[in-house]
Amino acid sequence: MKLILFVYCSIFLTVNLSAADRSNEMIKPIPATSDINQAKVDLGKQLFFEPRLSKSGFLSCNSCHNLSTGGADNLPSSIGHKWQLGPINSPTVLNAKFNLAQFWDGRAKDLQEQAGGPIANPGEMASTHEAAINVLESIPEYVNSFKSVYGTDKIGVEQITDAIATFEETLVTPNSKFDKWLQGDDNAISKLEQVGYELFKAKGCITCHNGIGVGGASYQKLGMVKPYPDTKTLGRYNVTKKEEDKYFFKVPLLRNIELTAPYFHDASTWDLSEAVNIMAEYQLGVALSADENQKIVAFLKSLTGEQPKITYPILPPSTKDTPKPDRN
Amino acid sequence: MKLILFVYCSIFLTVNLSAADRSNEMIKPIPATSDINQAKVDLGKQLFFEPRLSKSGFLSCNSCHNLSTGGADNLPSSIGHKWQLGPINSPTVLNAKFNLAQFWDGRAKDLQEQAGGPIANPGEMASTHEAAINVLESIPEYVNSFKSVYGTDKIGVEQITDAIATFEETLVTPNSKFDKWLQGDDNAISKLEQVGYELFKAKGCITCHNGIGVGGASYQKLGMVKPYPDTKTLGRYNVTKKEEDKYFFKVPLLRNIELTAPYFHDASTWDLSEAVNIMAEYQLGVALSADENQKIVAFLKSLTGEQPKITYPILPPSTKDTPKPDRN
Numbered sequence: 001m002k003l004i005l006f007v008y009c010s011i012f013l014t015v016n017l018s019a020a021d022r023s024n025e026m027i028k029p030i031p032a033t034s035d036i037n038q039a040k041v042d043l044g045k046q047l048f049f050e051p052r053l054s055k056s057g058f059l060s061c062n063s064c065h066n067l068s069t070g071g072a073d074n075l076p077s078s079i080g081h082k083w084q085l086g087p088i089n090s091p092t093v094l095n096a097k098f099n100l101a102q103f104w105d106g107r108a109k110d111l112q113e114q115a116g117g118p119i120a121n122p123g124e125m126a127s128t129h130e131a132a133i134n135v136l137e138s139i140p141e142y143v144n145s146f147k148s149v150y151g152t153d154k155i156g157v158e159q160i161t162d163a164i165a166t167f168e169e170t171l172v173t174p175n176s177k178f179d180k181w182l183q184g185d186d187n188a189i190s191k192l193e194q195v196g197y198e199l200f201k202a203k204g205c206i207t208c209h210n211g212i213g214v215g216g217a218s219y220q221k222l223g224m225v226k227p228y229p230d231t232k233t234l235g236r237y238n239v240t241k242k243e244e245d246k247y248f249f250k251v252p253l254l255r256n257i258e259l260t261a262p263y264f265h266d267a268s269t270w271d272l273s274e275a276v277n278i279m280a281e282y283q284l285g286v287a288l289s290a291d292e293n294q295k296i297v298a299f300l301k302s303l304t305g306e307q308p309k310i311t312y313p314i315l316p317p318s319t320k321d322t323p324k325p326d327r328n
Numbered sequence: 329m330k331l332i333l334f335v336y337c338s339i340f341l342t343v344n345l346s347a348a349d350r351s352n353e354m355i356k357p358i359p360a361t362s363d364i365n366q367a368k369v370d371l372g373k374q375l376f377f378e379p380r381l382s383k384s385g386f387l388s389c390n391s392c393h394n395l396s397t398g399g400a401d402n403l404p405s406s407i408g409h410k411w412q413l414g415p416i417n418s419p420t421v422l423n424a425k426f427n428l429a430q431f432w433d434g435r436a437k438d439l440q441e442q443a444g445g446p447i448a449n450p451g452e453m454a455s456t457h458e459a460a461i462n463v464l465e466s467i468p469e470y471v472n473s474f475k476s477v478y479g480t481d482k483i484g485v486e487q488i489t490d491a492i493a494t495f496e497e498t499l500v501t502p503n504s505k506f507d508k509w510l511q512g513d514d515n516a517i518s519k520l521e522q523v524g525y526e527l528f529k530a531k532g533c534i535t536c537h538n539g540i541g542v543g544g545a546s547y548q549k550l551g552m553v554k555p556y557p558d559t560k561t562l563g564r565y566n567v568t569k570k571e572e573d574k575y576f577f578k579v580p581l582l583r584n585i586e587l588t589a590p591y592f593h594d595a596s597t598w599d600l601s602e603a604v605n606i607m608a609e610y611q612l613g614v615a616l617s618a619d620e621n622q623k624i625v626a627f628l629k630s631l632t633g634e635q636p637k638i639t640y641p642i643l644p645p646s647t648k649d650t651p652k653p654d655r656n
Binding site (some may be wrong): 063065070073075079082083085258259311312313314318326 | 379384395396397398399401403411638641645652653655
């Protein structure tokens with residue numbers, strides 16, 4: 001009798017422990033941000049919202065990575081200088097630091113390298129790094145901030161992009177319902193969401209969508225089991241020029257996915273449920289039932305975390321020496 | 329001897345009293361905002377930053393009345409749908425409630441009437457009121473907010489513009505150095521700024537630029553004593569069709585004027601010092617010395633107040649029923 005009770009208790013304890021211990025799951029909770037250089041973050045925030053980094057004086061990082069709307073612009077592709085329409089859907093800046101590289105094709109190794117791209121892209125902010133530096137150096141408040149943060153009188157693009165990247169590193173969305181569940185709160189997600197997660201694993205979605213970002217950790221071929229309709233966008237091939245990298249893209253993060261329609265690099269659907277079915281069809285070769293789809297979507301929505309609380313920055317005024325914006 | 333001392337003391341006290349009692353000045357301090365309906369303000373803030381009120385899903389009120397940059401876009405004229413360039417410089421939304429009417433020509437009687445304009449202006453946000461309502465009614469969080477604030481299941485343009493206007497009413501900039509001086513703090517402004525204010529009065533600037541907004545209280549002819557170069561923009565005439573209203577404009581607010589270059593309805597100068605000289609020449613028929621100009625500019629900069637502290641709003645996601653943005 002004593003032995004039976006002991007075994008019973010052990011099983012009971014084991015089950016309870018394993019319910020709370022989810023550290024072996026392939027998805028990991030978003031860790032708390034630490035070691036913040038607040039002065040650098042504040043400068044980076046100003047620069048992130050700074051329209052004078054664009055030729056027109058109208059577009060900022062936030063124009064296409066809008067922190068009100070999930071860190072993206074929720075457009076098929078972004079609107080750039082003179083209303084040029086970009087070639088690809090704008091990825092979210094939220095949790096972007098958990099990507100192995102930046103841009104869909106991974107052409108920037110990190111957030112800092114990424115930040116320099118749009119400023120000087122003629123189809124986006126259409127400025128140049130030199131012009132951006134000239135703007136900032138004409139404004140005493142910026143000169144003082146760069147001096148205080150970087151100890152230099154000369155503003156360089158390295159400092160500009162470092163400050164922006166440092167701000168972007170704070171743009172994480174912790175404490176989603178799913179993360180709370182991962183951290184041991186059994187009641188944080190519903191039965192439906194939990195079953196959805198089990199399906200997400202069982203169907204194989206988690207093979208690519210895992211880690212802290214629930215994606216962002218690898219390049220994968222879009223159309224792994226069935227050719228994807230868009231054959232114009234070559235993805236990773238543009239960087240490596242290797243034939244075998246054609247149609248490979250950085251796996252998108254699924255964090256806050258309900259906030260960032262339309263979906264995929266080509267924005268081919270606005271509907272998360274349809275997006276899940278497309279993935280199942282082209283990547284996994286399976287057809288989901290409506291019930292399975294609904295459950296997986298419910299799980300995905302449990303990945304929405306706390307959005308960054310941003311105090312809208314006040315930007316210092318231009319001076320007589322500040323180059324004028326050029327809308328043309 | 330006693331009498332002399334008494335007279336001396338009286339004079340001393342009188343001077344000191346009058347230094348602190350500035351309630352008869354023609355410029356009045358910005359009063360504290362009171363009686364805020366926080367739920368309505370929060371809804372209005374979301375709508376102010378809501379790009380889905382535009383046809384493209386890209387432009388919001390804040391695009392042209394950017395709260396990072398003095399409540400204006402600091403462009404010669406605003407950039408609208410498909411990069412259309414507007415016909416006139418965008419006035420600041422900061423302290424706009426102190427205007428006798430809205431727009432340069434006063435065609436909207438108040439902030440609420442103003443707010444409906446740009447949404448449906450084909451050259452600006454290029455949507456329609458009906459389309460804007462359809463967007464908001466497709467999003468449950470907005471439906472709930474309107475129900476909670478206005479007690480209605482049916483969202484109307486009256487509620488949309490009322491919420492935006494209510495938010496805008498909170499966009500005031502109190503506690504400028506000059507206001508502190510007006511309120512009795514003798515050391516709040518420098519001697520230079522104070523002399524600049526005396527010149528501002530003596531030269532006649534204060535005839536039009538007075539009240540809480542330091543402007544905004546009347547329509548005045550641009551080119552009162554000397555014809556102004558721009559004769560294409562007819563101003564108040566567009567509203568009244570009265571010949572005598574040609575070239576009349578609402579007197580702009582001078583609060584935070586250092587933040588909102590370029591200046592005048594036609595953005596004819598980016599330089600505040602030059603703007604002051606232009607006003608002296610065309611409105612007052614006087615030529616200011618460089619010294620006088622510098623002092624008046626110093627006074628004007630003392631009008632910069634505390635910028636509104638805005639927590640950037642998080643906007644609720646679109647649903648399957650939300651009309652898609654149209655960038656074309």
